[in-house]
Amino acid sequence: MYQNKVTLIGFLGSNPEARTNSANFSVTNLSLATKSSRKKDGRYISHTEWHRCVVFGKLSEFARTLTKGAHVQVEGELRSRQYDSKKTDTKRRVWEIRVASILKLDRAEKAGPEDQPEDPQHETSPQEEAAA
DSSP states (O other): OOOOOEEEEEEESSOOEEEEOTTSOEEEEEEEEEEEEEEETTEEEEEEEEEEEEEEHHHHHHHTTOOTTOEEEEEEEEEEEEEEOTTTSSEEEEEEEEEEEEEEOOOOOOOOGGGSOOOTTOOOOHHHHHHO
């Protein structure tokens, strides 16, 4: 049995690049940044990885509505392809995610107790304190 499935959660580094060919088939490219960190010598070192995501068909139309900085989850298949580089006159291989689904994630506002408006008539119940 084989499986080629990738799930990435990150932020778009630029607005989507959309194209439509003469047969009215749409393709949208996304540049997705993911970040990881590790501890070395007592300090955290972070690393940003950039992923090229290719979206086809109807899903491509949704991808076009996204904007730079959008927090998204994409699922798809890792694919490679070769092309002839005009700059170096050699064959080049690129890796990209062929997207099957996109989920736009909401960034919840972080509001501490000091940021909450005070309501003198509102008594906090023990259940509300436990949930906070």
